[in-house]
Amino acid sequence: MPKVLVSDKLSETAVQIFRDRGVEVDYLPDVGKDKEKLAEIIGQYDGLAIRSATKVTAKLLESATNLKVIGRAGIGVDNVEIPAASKKGVIVMNTPFGNSVTTAEHAIALMFAVARQLPEASASTHAGKWEKNRFMGVEVFNKTLGIIGAGNIGSIVIDRALGLRMKVLAYDPFLSEERALELGVKKVELDEMLAKADFITLHVPLTDKTRNILSRENLAKTKKGVRIVNAARGGLIDEEALAELLKSGHVAGAALDVFATEPATESPLFGLPNVVVTPHLGASTNEAQENVALQVAEQMSDYLLTGAVQNALNMPSVTAEEAAVMGPWIKLAGHLGAFIGQMTDEPIKAINVLYDGVAAEMNLKALNASVISGVMKATNPDVNMVSAPVMAAERGVQIATTTQAKGGIFDGYIKVTVVTETRERSIAGTVFSDGKPRFIQIRGINVDAEIGAHMLYTRNKDVPGVIGALGMTLGDLGVNIANFTLGRTKAGDDAIAILYLDEELKPEVIEALRATGKFIQVRPINFEI
Numbered sequence: 001m002p003k004v005l006v007s008d009k010l011s012e013t014a015v016q017i018f019r020d021r022g023v024e025v026d027y028l029p030d031v032g033k034d035k036e037k038l039a040e041i042i043g044q045y046d047g048l049a050i051r052s053a054t055k056v057t058a059k060l061l062e063s064a065t066n067l068k069v070i071g072r073a074g075i076g077v078d079n080v081e082i083p084a085a086s087k088k089g090v091i092v093m094n095t096p097f098g099n100s101v102t103t104a105e106h107a108i109a110l111m112f113a114v115a116r117q118l119p120e121a122s123a124s125t126h127a128g129k130w131e132k133n134r135f136m137g138v139e140v141f142n143k144t145l146g147i148i149g150a151g152n153i154g155s156i157v158i159d160r161a162l163g164l165r166m167k168v169l170a171y172d173p174f175l176s177e178e179r180a181l182e183l184g185v186k187k188v189e190l191d192e193m194l195a196k197a198d199f200i201t202l203h204v205p206l207t208d209k210t211r212n213i214l215s216r217e218n219l220a221k222t223k224k225g226v227r228i229v230n231a232a233r234g235g236l237i238d239e240e241a242l243a244e245l246l247k248s249g250h251v252a253g254a255a256l257d258v259f260a261t262e263p264a265t266e267s268p269l270f271g272l273p274n275v276v277v278t279p280h281l282g283a284s285t286n287e288a289q290e291n292v293a294l295q296v297a298e299q300m301s302d303y304l305l306t307g308a309v310q311n312a313l314n315m316p317s318v319t320a321e322e323a324a325v326m327g328p329w330i331k332l333a334g335h336l337g338a339f340i341g342q343m344t345d346e347p348i349k350a351i352n353v354l355y356d357g358v359a360a361e362m363n364l365k366a367l368n369a370s371v372i373s374g375v376m377k378a379t380n381p382d383v384n385m386v387s388a389p390v391m392a393a394e395r396g397v398q399i400a401t402t403t404q405a406k407g408g409i410f411d412g413y414i415k416v417t418v419v420t421e422t423r424e425r426s427i428a429g430t431v432f433s434d435g436k437p438r439f440i441q442i443r444g445i446n447v448d449a450e451i452g453a454h455m456l457y458t459r460n461k462d463v464p465g466v467i468g469a470l471g472m473t474l475g476d477l478g479v480n481i482a483n484f485t486l487g488r489t490k491a492g493d494d495a496i497a498i499l500y501l502d503e504e505l506k507p508e509v510i511e512a513l514r515a516t517g518k519f520i521q522v523r524p525i526n527f528e529i
Contacts, residue, residue: 073095087387148204181247219245231258316366339427340427344521470499
């Protein structure tokens, strides 16, 4: 039974989901704040469910000897060192959709608040004043909203803004013209949006490309009287430059829910008129907190029990339906990679993968990860589908993927080729109707080889006596053959044999086979079945 630690405050309903699904769970909502205690116990767990209090550092991951998945109840993963998790082979998941509506609504609320100066007007009225003429606001009707980021949350904001009869300009490098038309917005470049927008709202993650996207230079390009809203991530806006433009009157107002440094106990924006600030409340509704907690429990349980991967940040997602269909193909991809990795002694320069027929229509990112993992296991047994692509990139291994329509007698197949300084080596396989993967071609020679945990590969010249020597040597040493497959290019030329054995070959068996002088190559191959 997999075991999960919940180290931050999470809904009791979410904790019960783990139990109902058959996952053992320890609910210790305060341990995430105790680094030493967390490091002491983390090695017991397969999964770690967190919110924002727990900091998953590279140092903590060193103690996480059994950890397979980290689930963040929420969208932000600033508290998880994802590269370190990837190297460790730990999947990092978040819940990007559980608080989407809540965050989008908060952005709209902030826009209204700054448009009508609601917080200041409320404070003034609470103080017994009646300053009706002091708080002159503006309508959002018929105004232009500039939106930076038209993804999940951004698209909800767009929908709400159009309902308010606003005009919407969207800047998002990944937004297609077709999607912009579907959303009902005009796709523009950043400079055009800055120059024309009456309101600007940000809905992008904090990355190297988005950091300080509203820099001093870009803020200076905005339309005079603009009002700016940020309910996404801190660090997207140059807060000092924004404060200066607010003081000068170029920016008429700003509303921020997030800051470059949090908790934000001081900021150049604090105390300025018509600046609305809230303490990162974007996801703070009862509905959102419950939704993300339930979602992370479901996602982690699915992965630990079925292998389904949803909303992973460092591995291709595989739905439960895909996992059921692709399971044999993912195993095949791993076996192909493992075979060729164990057969290759030189440093690998490139891994080329061809997907044919039905295989070409599957989740290729997941299949690729399995291939790479299989190859890399030859030199690092602890590698997995998460860490393998990272390892390949660090070693400068080039990965190329090709797809093609059904081109042979099989409904589909996968062919893996590795390239070294001196040669190329390839192997192909398919999945039969019984759900079992098979090798169908090695070194260009057609075969039909069942795959077992312990196998033997031999290469020889196609001459009489080789099969007899192979069988007799194994028999004399007590090695039982479960399956025996032969193949050759043509009579008298190269021939290969693939044997599925009942047990792992001992070194003395390999030496005895080589000593016969019948073989060009003798290589034991082992698989995780």
